[in-house]
Amino acid sequence: MPTNLYSTLALGLLVTISATLSGCGGGGGGQKPANTGINIPPVTSNRDNSKPPWDNFADQIQDPSNLTELAAQFETDEYDAMGALTMINASSAYARGATGAGVTVGVIDSGVFEEHIEFAQGSGDKVEYAGSYYSIGNPRSDDAISHGTLVAGIIAANKDGADVSSDFNMHGVAFDASILGYEIPLGSGSGPYDPLEVDQINFSDDNYFANRFNTMADQVDIINLSFGFSGVVTSYTATQVQSAFGLTIDALAQQNKSLGERSIFVFSAGNAWNDTDEQGNTVDANSPELMPGLPYLFPELKDHMLAVAAVDDNGEIAFYSNRCGVAADYCLVAPGGGDGNGNGNVENLERIWGPTKPDPEAEVGGYYYGGAIGTSFAAPVVSGSLALLKQMFPTVGNHELTARLLTTADKTGIYSDSSIYGQGLLDLDAATRPVGALAVVSGNNLDSGLSDISASTISVSGGGLGNSLVSALQGHNMALFDQQGFPFLRDASQLVQQSQPISTASRLQHREQQLNSGVRLQLGKSNSLIDRQGARLQPDYLALQFNASPHTLKNDQNSIDRFMGLNANPGWFFGVYANAFVTPDQTSDDSSFAAPWLSFARNGWSSGGAVDMGLGKLRISMFEGSQFTGSAADDFLNGRNELSSHGSLLEYALWSPAFSLNLQRGFITEDDSLLGATVGQNLGQLKNSGTDFFGLNGHVQLNDNWQGIFAVYLGTTKTGLEESTGLFNLDKSISSNSWSLGLNSSPDWQTDDRLSISLHQPLRVQSGQGSLQLATGRSVDRQVNYETINFDLQPQGREQQLELLYQFKLGNINAATRVEYTYQPYHNPDNANYGLIEFSLFRAFTH
Structure with missing residues (x-):
């Protein structure tokens, strides 16, 4: 040697x-020997040292809030004694589990x-x-x-x-x-x-x-x-x-x-x-x-x-x-x-x-x-x-x-x-921390490119899908990758972003008036566009029914009722809403007795008519609108998060003072969503998901003072998922349902007083399955490893809302007390049950 x-x-x-x-x-x-003839170029580097390899530290995924405390636990006398560890920030690596x-x-x-x-x-x-x-x-x-x-x-x-x-x-x-x-x-x-x-x-x-x-x-x-x-x-x-x-x-x-x-x-x-x-x-x-x-x-x-x-x-x-x-x-x-x-x-x-x-x-x-x-x-x-x-x-x-x-x-x-x-x-x-923002990969190789995590998220609005996706992903980790392709494991349930639809009853003031001209006028008014938490509120609505006389059947074959609405649920012109057995202000979900899929087109227009036919009345409507969710700040920065839908509804209504039955058949097409849910571009595209639904609702007059109200709906949704990567798959069809029961006092029960009791199950998926490919890591040659997660879309829980509404007058002022109890909110058995009491005062319409 x-x-x-x-x-x-x-x-x-x-x-x-x-x-x-x-x-x-x-x-x-x-020392360079003399006369070697070696030409030494100026000292240069091909690397850009003018800035770090990330845009700024704000782009870094945040460490746990106690990272400083965790790191401090390693900064002992033994740590200090070697003489190098403090300068290289070794305790931060130890706090992240590196040993x-x-x-x-x-x-x-x-x-x-x-x-x-x-x-x-x-x-x-x-x-x-x-x-x-x-x-x-x-x-x-x-x-x-x-x-x-x-x-x-x-x-x-x-x-x-x-x-x-x-x-x-x-x-x-x-x-x-x-x-x-x-x-x-x-x-x-x-x-x-x-x-x-x-x-x-x-x-x-x-x-x-x-x-x-x-x-x-x-x-x-x-x-x-x-x-x-x-x-x-x-x-x-x-x-x-x-x-x-x-x-x-x-x-x-x-x-x-x-x-x-x-x-x-x-x-x-x-x-x-x-x-x-x-x-x-x-x-x-x-x-x-x-x-x-x-x-x-x-x-x-x-x-x-x-x-x-x-x-x-x-x-x-x-x-x-x-x-x-x-x-x-x-x-x-x-x-x-x-x-x-x-x-x-x-x-x-x-x-x-x-x-x-x-x-x-x-x-x-x-x-x-x-x-x-x-x-x-x-x-x-x-x-x-x-x-x-x-x-x-x-x-x-x-x-x-x-x-x-x-x-x-x-x-x-x-x-x-x-x-x-x-x-x-x-x-x-x-x-040991991510270099730049963490991202997701959709291909089999990291060199195919990275996307923002939103490209692989599933956004769920409301409780239709409940916690089924979150539950399926809990206990699983997914690999996110930094700008250098290094994997960082995160809870896979973070891929599901669950937002709730706007609750309208406590934020809208509902008004109704039967005009002498035969026009039934319904208005919804909000005092503000944004609540105290910064969430956007349901916009004002207008609903008009011409030549409308609730609780009657004219038997005039040439009589045509007409109706139209702006930002009104299309279901309000049908069934127990059209017959005024139920009004939007009666329940906290102002459409609990309507077909639940119609809420996806709530913010828009609807128009239709009704004609007496035989023993009953035939109603038909077309509608187009959207359901939006999120915060007002999101709207201001990113534009309104609207999910457009359109469809039609047909009903044959039978009515008598003792009993009414309304048979409904409808279809709604969601342009870019599935039961209010959306998926990121890496998972595919939801195009024209269509729900064909059937329902019936009506009333039963129990006695002079009380009447029962019922509604039940069943729907089958064609998912319309266009797969681009095979990372996300769903059954071709998904079934869902909702139902409601109510008990109303008659106007003669107490002078100017009215009592309503209702039990409601919101929209819930009844059957349907899917699978999701989760990136779990990578290989030395930058190939991405995936794990298949199979899930059942049916939620583990079943939400039920029990409500009591008591309305009465104080002089010229209308007053109302609402008591509500919700069991397994959003069909999630892990969510705490809750109750609320609400008292409101408002001046009645005059004309």
Whole structure:
């Protein structure tokens, strides 16, 4: 092997029980040899460091409100002791569940003192070996492995709360990760700076590195290399290096693997700043050393190699560290210790701390820690961070993990200078949160594009579908993807947005007058367009019936009644409403005795007529309108959320003073919805969903003072779903129903008093099934994984509304008291039952 391979340790010191760490005074770097003919281009980066990769932080998905408290629980003395975790915001990653569990990090270094308590795991330890190059002539010793022990500890030292033998304790970045070591002897790198002469590298040297890189890449995804040769990368040409290290470069390139499966090699950038060579010339360390600089010469290595420069405890480039320079595109900085206060001394608090081997004279069973500075210790901070990301995103390609660390690194202030800091300062808070707004995917591959989450939502208005969709999705997670294609799991029930239709009875003042001209006039008036909560109210309505005489049948074959309405339910001109056995103000749902599907066209026009035919009356109507839901603020920003519908209604009415029966048949077409529900464009399109319904209603005169009212409706809906992606499927037809019962006092019950009691089941799906494909994750090659969720559209509950309305007069003032109790609101058995009492006063119509 090459004899001038050195660790990138700048300075070492042990505390508690001291020992000497082998390290170099300079440790890498190099001055460009004279007359090499190498043309070094200006330091530039292809990445845009002028702004973060998201539009602004407001676009980020909000973390739980207690994230700060969760993070603070990790910020213990043990957390602070290592000297790097605070600067990289590691506690935020821990608060999001990242610990490195299940991830093994490769460490090619001098070896690890695995007996240290920081590597204890169960009855053994968390360190295994892929190989060792120590021999009888160059034996493994505790002194020899000090460097590797400290490096491994920075990556994965245990978070154990307290040390058994000292007042000092620390933990690694990925404290639950494991270590796979490959032991190689390392030199100190001390003495004058001596650049590598690549023409002296032979096949054996090249194969030495290639063999170890291949061995490790076959077993782990992340490999830390805190060593290198002296010699700045800009001192060499690609031809020179290819000739000397062809096998090594092939091993690093990993062409036998797909891009996402290639292992990540993390190199320390070197400690050559301010070093001098044998002639006393200052080293030009404006770029990394040869090994970390290889992707500059061989761009195919950029996707899975990182060069790591060091910053001191003040966050500025360390006095010893090589700069990122020509490696700016794949280089970043991490804490490596240094003289942060600028007093010329590296104090204990300015070092990076970790476990080390025991002093030869130490007590048996003691455990020891060392403090040092160098890019040797900045690199494992990055390797440990990659282990956290690997645990959080195990199915994301390794090249995407490296890109994430680079794009989410802090690029503000001094870190915007890519010639020094490359892509910036490692930031685990940004790396473990979504980059940009989370989105949904509709194709089988992430490269097919992402859409706003609204493109995959199902908006349900009212209780027709109840909680059936929400219940089906509860307990399931869906994968949303950020702008880099990283999956974040969220509760799948968030895909269903359930809004409730506007409740009209308590917000509209209903008025009715029978004019001498035979015109029956009904008006609904709202005092405001918006309620106190900002919800839009039902607009005013007008309903006119010409030549109308309730409670009569003229038996005039030439008599034609006409009616029209604006923002009035089309059902008010039919059945018990047309005969005035029920009025809109009688129930909180002002249309509870009408066919429920007609509410989808409530806000619009309706027109029709009636003609006496045989023993009864034939009524027919056409209508067009919409149902709208949502808040007034939504309307102002996005326009009115109207769902248009149109249809027709036919009724044959039989009437007598003792009994009436109205047989109805109708059809309504919803242009872009299904029973008031809409779906996002990724799920398909609802086009012309049609409901064919049948119903009957009427009255029974029980005695002189009381009459019973009844209504029942059954409907079959053709879904009209045009599938575009196959993500959402429904039965071709869905059945639904509603019913109502009422008991009314006759006008002669009490002078000017009226009592009404009603029991109502709103629109409810009776049968129908569907399925939804949920994205649950992704593969390394960016293929999306789906899970099929089958659901029954029939709600688990059944809403029932019991109401009592007592109307009376106080002089010229009409008064009313309403008592209402609702069982299983919106057909959801998990919703709390509730009751209300309402008292109102209003002046009667005069003419």
